[in-house]
Structure formats: C-alpha cells, structure tokens
Amino acid sequence: MTIPHVLFIGGHDPSGGAGLQADLETAMAHGCRATSLVTCLTAQDTHDVRAVFPQDPSAFVQQLELLLADMPPDLVKIGLLGDAALARGLAAPLSRLGVPVVLDPVLAAGGGHSMADQTLVEVMREALLPLCALVTPNRREARALGQSGDPVAAAQRLLDRGAAWVLLTGADESEARDVRNLLLGEGRRQSFDYPLLPHSYHGSGCTLAAACACRMARGESIAEAVRGAQDWTWRCLVEGRPASDGQWLPNRHIEVMP
Secondary structure (H helix, E strand, O other), X not given: OOOOEEEEEEEEOOOOOOHXXXXXXXXXXXXXXXXEEEEEEEEEXXXXXXXXXXXXXXXXXXXXXXXXXXXXOOEEEEOOOOOHHHHHHHHHHHHHHOOOEEEOOOOEOOOOOEOOOHHHHHHHHHHHHHHOOEEOOXXXXXXXXXXXXXXXXXXXXXXXXXXXXXXEEOHHHOOOOEEEEEEEEOOEEXXXXXXXXXXXXXXXXXHHHHHHHHHHHOXXXXXXXXXXXXXXXXXXXXXXXXXXXXXXXXXXXXXXXX
C-alpha cells in the first residue's frame, strides 16, 4: 500500500497552532507521509505575530532541490512564504516537478500583523498561481491577490491568472450566524454553509488547506477533497480549546471520516 506523500512548505509557529505544525498534525490524522521545508521562523503567540524571519533564499532553494531529487512528493502545499525571493525560488522547481500544488496565501496573521508586502503578492500572482490546482484565500486575501474590491470577482481573477480551483472562505468577515465558503472552478460554483462558532481560532486556515492537500493526495477529486476537508476542519474547531487567553487552537487529533 502506497502512503500518500505531501510536501508542506511554510513557516514555523512556536505556539503550534498554525504553520508547519498544523500541517504535520493534519497529515498524520489523514494517514499521509509529510515532508517539510521551513520558509520562515516567526515570533508569535496565540494573539498575533510579532516578527517574521525568512530563510536565506539560496539555502532555501538548495534544501528544496535536494528534497525533490530524493523524495518527490505526490502533492505540494504552500503556506506562509514571507519573502518574495522565496516565492521566486519555488516557481521553477515546482513547475518541473509537475504535481498538484495547493496554495494557502497567508498575507496577514489573525491578529492583523502583515505577512506579505506588495512585491510578494505580485510574485505569488504572477509565478505561483499558474501552478496551483487549488488556492484557499479568505476574503481579504482574495481581494489583495485578485485586485478587486469584490471577493467573488477577485476569486474569479485568480482563476483567470491560471489557478484551476479557488476555495473562497468567509469566516474572516462573516456577520451572519453562518459562514459561507465558495468553491469556484471549471465554470462551476458551489457554496458550503457552516454555523459560525463563537470563538476566534489560530490556525484554522492552515488546517483547512492542509486537509484539502491530504485528501487530494489520497486520490479524491478537488470537489470531494474540499467538502471533506471543510467538514473535518469544522469538527476540529468545535473540539478546539484555549491554550491561553488568546485565540483558541483547533483539535487536529480527531478521527477523519471517509
């Protein structure tokens, strides 16, 4: 039996709520093999990010090339990049690799700290979007990447830029009792509604994107993977707990349903 292999590329969160630790816990829950590549160290807690410390780009690319030559993955999931040079360094190796890419465009922390300047946003838009099978922005991220004030129109622009599918999430700006997420791709739109939970969560976006990646690596279609990943992530949030007086942390140790 072949174990699905996902390469996770992202930042290190010392609180364990988001970033690569969220990815690795999600991979374990889904029965996937995980390899990882650190883009940035961060100074953060469950309240907010205080600073981002990107890797040296040449060292990052050297690590990437070595890993891909030795253990090519079935799928790549990208989270926090933190520096335009790191995003540029990813484009050519991933294009040669030719496997599906899931991009979670982390542009700001939940507490509001900016995680991407305009140069990085432009590199993501020009160099990475055409490689992506799925992009999972929240509404604010979609507007920034898609250069439109309307998040749905912005998501469509991400498709026009080359992304195959976009999952537009709505919890960051929900003012209703429900959260509506929208999946767009191949000329189709499908909405998913979930009850809005009473707390703010640290790492929910990382968890969702990683779950999508793992399910895709296991052979599910993107539509199937997105539905299952949302259901599982919502359960992780329902079962989440506070670790301090900051944001709550998802519980990624719950059973993954087929």
